[in-house]
Amino acid sequence: MSRTHITCTVNGEDTDFLANPGTSLLDALRDELGLTGAKEGCGTGDCGACSVLMDGKVTCACLVFAPEAQGRNLLTVEGLSSGAGISGDHLHPLQQTFLEGAALQCGVCTPGFLVAAKALLDHNPDPTESEIRYALAGNLCRCTGYDKIIRSVQEAAVQLRSAK
Amino acid sequence: MSVGQSPLRHDAAAKTDGSIEYAGDTVPAGALQAVVVFSGRAHARMLLMSTDSALAVPGVVDIITAADAPVNEYGLTMRDQPALVGVDHTGAAAVDAAVSRWEADQIAVVIAETRAAATAGAAAIEVEWEDLPLVDNIDAALAPKAPLVHPENGLDTNAYHHLRIRKGDPDFGFALAYAVIDEVYEVPHQEHAYLQPEAGTAYIDNEGRVTIEIGGQWTSEDREQVAHVLGLPEDRVRIIYKAIGGAFGGKEDMSIQIALGLAAMRLAERGEHRPIHCRWSREESIVGHHKRHRGRIRIRLGATHDGTITALEADVDLDAGAYNYTSNKVLGNAHVSVAGAYRIPHARIDSRAIYTTTVPGGAFRGFGGPQGHFAIESAVNRLAAELGIDPVEMRLRNALVDGDDGITQTVMPEGVSMREVITACSLQAELDEALPDPEPFSPIASLPSATTSLRRGRGFAAGFKNIGFSFGFPERCEAEIVLNGNPNDETPTSAELFHGGAEVGQGAHLAMRQMASDATGVSLDDVHGHFSDTATSGDPGSASASRLTFMAGNSILGAAEEAEKAWREGDRPARGFFRYTPPPTEALDPETGTGAPNFCYGYMAQCIEVTVDVDTGHIRVDRVTSTHDVGKAINPALVRGQIEGAVVQAHGYAISEDLQLADGFITNPRFSSYLIPGIGDIPLQVDSQILEFADPLGPFGARGVAEMPFITYTPALTAAVHDATGLWFNTFPLTPSRVLGGLQAAEE
Ligand code: FES
Ligand code: FES
Secondary structure, eight states: OOOOOEHHHHHHEEEEEEEOOTHHHHHIIISOOOOOSSOOSSSSSSSSSTTTEEEEEEEEGGBHHHHHGOOOEEOGGTTSSSSSSSTTTTHHHHHHHHHHHTTTOOOOOOOHHHHHHHHHHHOSOOHHHHHHHHHHOOOOOSSSHHHHHHHHHHHHHHHHHOOO | OTSSSOOOTHHHHHHHHHHOOBBBTTTOTOOEEEEEEEEOSEEEEEEEEEEEEHTTTTTEEEEOOOOOOBHHHHHHSSSOOSSSSSSSSSBBBBOTEEEETTTTTTEEEESSHHHHHHHHHEEEEEEEEEOOOOOOSHHHSSSSSOOOOOGGGGGSSSEEEEEEESSSOHHHHHHHHHHEEEEEEEEEEOOOOOOOOOOEEEOOOOOOOOOOOOOOOOOHHHHHHHHHTTTTTGEEEEEEOOOOOOOOOTTTSSSHHHHHHHHHHHHHHTOOOOEEEEEEHHHHHHSOOBBBEEEEEEEEEEEEETEEEEEEEEEEEEEEETTTTTTTHHHHHHHHTTTTBBBOOOOEHHHHOOOOOOOOOOOOOOHHHHHHHHHHHHHHHHHHHHHHHHHHHHHHHOOOOOOOOOTTSBBOSOOOOHHHHHHHHHTTTTTSSOOOOOOOOOSTSSOBBBOEEEEEEEEEEEEEESSSOOOOOOOOOEEEEEEEOOOSSSSEEEEEOOOEOOOOSSOOOHHHHHHHHHOOOOOGEEEEEEBBHHHHTTOOSOOOTOHHHHHEEEEEEEHHHHHHHHTTTTTTTTTEEEEESOOOOOOOOOTTOOOOOOOOOOEEEEEEEEETTTTTTOOEEEEEEEEEOOOOOOOOOOOHHHHHHHHHHHHHHHHHHHOOTTTTTTOSSSSTTTTTTTTTTSSOOOOOEEEEOOOSSGGGOOOSSSSHHHHHHHHHHHHHHHHHHSSSOSBOOOOOOOOHHHHHHHHH
């Protein structure tokens, strides 16, 4: 099978990679680009663990073919923090409130929740609790019971608003 | 002091920026990919298997079959399962290795350059089967002349494990009763649905050990089982846990460990040294690993006018599925918990684990407790209603107290707090206040909210759960602490903690570091953990049975004391190793059930408020009060996390999770049709009430909490639904269609 050459922006950087046309964007991110933050929890669009932002919209990377990323702007959890990315320099307020608010246990759902919450706060800086639930309805968590996730998103919204 | 505080988890930052590595993330460059092939037969004898065409598939490197297993049997507590089903296996095995007893019996491991090639190879394996009769539920298994699932065990029944309790004179007890209820309760399967499906990588490490990087619950036990099949001494096998994406009991048994171990060993023998990676899809995970046991419990419970329980009879039948896994142990817990935390003078209990040709039952948060408590707590609620007694008062009247004998006719371990917990929960839940009118709600955003069809109700349940392994198991936990500093330092500057205990997401490693910090006087930031690698850490026992805080804490206290001694003697670094063993427990007497099964319990009570829409059958849980005696909250934030998470998992069990089986096959192995709660489905309010009645044996007084909030949820919920609708449900999940069906049947 001939591999397709794909050019896109990932976490703010121009990127190109090769992938089989039938490869999911999730596999391409993980296997070709080494971005393993997005997880495969189901592969069928039901859990949201693979969520990334594609041109700002929450997308299940398991349901998108890699070539569909051509020319798009992608954001994965690795691109949430400012600075060089990985580990720690200047976590995004959502990352900070998730870790301070004990909104994660095993952490497999966390990357998906974070990018979905970012998409929400980007276009709705002051969401109600039910808007938060609505925006995160595509993300499953088996560990936390969700309440601390909701509180952490609320807290991040407050911080982001006051930073403006 | 760090214990009692809620410092941040040391792994949290890496979990928020995507950098932490789970077993599914760590695929070394150049790794081969493995696919585990399931039999796809519920019950059948293999006649022939050919891998010739599969080996010819481009990219396929090798195929591991039963012939590659030096010892073709395994099992956590009974070795009743072949590692790989096959006709020409040469290894020793007590079990007939040519028979598939459930759809996910493993028959081969295809190793290839890519996943796609391995999958194509798996499809090209040719197998001929002779179908054997299905035994796909407990009725079929118990029918006269039922085909035997495990004839090799020499029994003439599929009910292979039978526990009894004979206490006092039940006939006499029932004669004293003013009211008796006699009900049959059906409990369903539950899927763990940890968000990370099974994944792992195997290779030979530089000391020549077969090494498996994976996520599990008990490093040493994984190693023992892998080594047994591989025919290797245990020190030739190494298990390393990466970050673990949830477990809940579902990673206590083997999934891909043995397949990976065999593959790494055999390929290395054949000169192929590349690491081998395997990961299961969600569907493979749901089909391929055990479930919470489904079962049937008949219970008869009698009480006098004032609610004093006089007698109990119970028959607990659990569907063990194709292999034992931990069914014999789960059964033991269900057997003891079906009597509740009550004084019961006269009792007969018979509990059986039953083989069928379906998915095995095994460990899952609560470990038999949810099944037992659903029956006894439902029965108590029903009896209270029949007697016109308040359910809380009924429980207080019968609750065990310190010094009482439990149902197994031995004195309860000290620290019984059942009454205190019941009282605290009833106060917190404001049971003396009437429920407010229902708030309109609609389960579906596009529908208008219902108003006139809403009924409110409230239900209560209470119970207990053992902490640690039971029934005479040689319970233990090992820790090592190394104190660093200069020869003339008064106190150590840093400490290393070596511990095998599994961090399955609950925050155990932080709690362990907190306890090590307090035990050594070294500040938390300077306590460095080295966890879950059999090459460096001792036997931790399992991250299960709500035992890890209790057991690891005691092992850490002991190791710290040993290290202190060495420190005072001038050792730099000063090492201390400790193996903690709690007071021994006993297997129950086979005829009477007498014995001391446990050394510690945690006590809990829950009150649930619901609104039921009687037009649609939808249930909304408005408020949950979850009260727990945890002895001591080592880290209160983590304790609350356990409570909130367990409540929502129990909510799924009670309301939406409905595993479907047809002819022995799971027909909904997907999150689109097996519905775990999402963020819009959860209780509106969960009040976690943490009580701290120190356990006399617990480290810093701690008991355990992981399972307790799960256990009483379902009976409290069904009581609330009864309060709202007047209907008792003896089975669940209470899906809208079941509730509506019940309401319609009651009308007719
Ligand atoms: S992995 Fe994409 S939605 Fe679950
Ligand atoms: S923290 Fe484990 S699934 Fe959400």
